[in-house]
Amino acid sequence: MKNPVNIDSVVINGEVCTGCALCVDVCPHRLLALKKEKAVFDNGQDQDCMECGHCAAICPLEAVSVEGVSAILDFQTFPEKLKVLKPEECDCSSLVQLMRSRRSCRKYTSQPVETALLEDLVKIGITAPSGTNSQSWDFVILPTRADVEALGNLTADFYRKLNSQAANPLYRLLAKFFANDALNRYYQNYYQSVAEALREWDEDGVDRLFHGATAAIVVTGRKDASCPAEDALLATQNILLAAHTMGLGSCLIGFAVEAVKRSTSARAALAMAGNEEIYSVIALGYPAVTFRQVAGRKEVQPRVLHLAGGTLVR
Numbered sequence: 528m529k530n531p532v533n534i535d536s537v538v539i540n541g542e543v544c545t546g547c548a549l550c551v552d553v554c555p556h557r558l559l560a561l562k563k564e565k566a567v568f569d570n571g572q573d574q575d576c577m578e579c580g581h582c583a584a585i586c587p588l589e590a591v592s593v594e595g596v597s598a599i600l601d602f603q604t605f606p607e608k609l610k611v612l613k614p615e616e617c618d619c620s621s622l623v624q625l626m627r628s629r630r631s632c633r634k635y636t637s638q639p640v641e642t643a644l645l646e647d648l649v650k651i652g653i654t655a656p657s658g659t660n661s662q663s664w665d666f667v668i669l670p671t672r673a674d675v676e677a678l679g680n681l682t683a684d685f686y687r688k689l690n691s692q693a694a695n696p697l698y699r700l701l702a703k704f705f706a707n708d709a710l711n712r713y714y715q716n717y718y719q720s721v722a723e724a725l726r727e728w729d730e731d732g733v734d735r736l737f738h739g740a741t742a743a744i745v746v747t748g749r750k751d752a753s754c755p756a757e758d759a760l761l762a763t764q765n766i767l768l769a770a771h772t773m774g775l776g777s778c779l780i781g782f783a784v785e786a787v788k789r790s791t792s793a794r795a796a797l798a799m800a801g802n803e804e805i806y807s808v809i810a811l812g813y814p815a816v817t818f819r820q821v822a823g824r825k826e827v828q829p830r831v832l833h834l835a836g837g838t839l840v841r
């Protein structure tokens with residue numbers, strides 16, 4: 528996990544800099560200034576450099592670099608294109624079509640997923656934005672079906688215990704006064720289906736948790752980051768979309784997230800640090816199903832407000 532860096536991370540080549548000040552204007556923390564018609568970097572009067580790299584990205588002469596940050600991610604399974612696309616070179620229609628073609632996959636073939644693909648997916652994940660550019664996410668790759676099953680067993684252990692508590696009326700009575708009555712709600716909404724899934728897992732080897740996925744990526748983050756959940760979930764969505772382009776099916780497994788959050792043995796198995804929290808578990812594998820229609824959604828009614836005028840437009 529990356530720690531905040533407080534050194535002089537921006538380096539300006541004074542020989543090349545023409546003092547155009549584009550980098551000065553774009554720096555979110557105003558850590559660059561023009562001195563004697565050259566850009567200079569002064570880290571950390573009030574705020575540290577968050578190493579967003581906007582100064583380097585905007586310089587037309589490549590006079591600016593950010594130490595320890597490389598534009599090259601070195602993908603193993605596809606060529607890396609470093610050219611910035613102009614809006615007119617992008618196709619919104621294709622982007623949305625990709626988004627709607629990704630569906631949760633709940634049936635996989637037994638074909639293993641190449642580790643190189645999983646490693647590339649993690650690198651695609653980290654192209655997401657993050658609060659104050661903290662990038663304080665971490666990723667655990669479970670590369671084989673056996674590894675996925677091991678997490679499945681840890682998850683099953685957790686739900687076995689939870690179900691035995693939820694089945695006890697005394698626990699449910701006590702739960703009314705604690706944790707927002709969560710145990711009663713769990714009992715009403717999930718107890719029965721979880722009991723059935725556990726029985727199928729134990730007796731028939733049917734995997735209703737990971738749906739037979741042959742790999743998984745767990746996305747975690749540092750709890751003390753500014754927006755760890757948002758960062759991890761943005762990285763997660765990148766991974767889901769990219770997986771589709773690689774021919775992989777994917778499915779978020781919220782049941783496993785809840786189990787890992789509360790199970791010390793699952794946290795230990797995933798080698799999670801004390802200040803690390805889990806935010807998503809992504810099941811992956813080659814799909815054994817083909818969807819013929821893009822995703823449909825319920826109608827959405829955004830509130831269009833002219834707050835300045837105080838009128839509701841629609």
Ligand SMILES: Cc1cc2nc3c(=O)[nH]c(=O)nc-3n(C[C@H](O)[C@H](O)[C@H](O)COP(=O)(O)O)c2cc1C
Nearest residue numbers: 629630631632633736738778779780781782783822
């Ligand atoms: C936070 C979250 C947790 C989810 N957990 C599960 C899960 O545990 N098991 C599962 O089969 N699907 C899970 N899903 C998948 C949703 O059921 C699925 O996204 C939704 O039905 C829409 O279908 P689509 O992804 O194919 O568009 C989860 C999705 C999200 C966003």
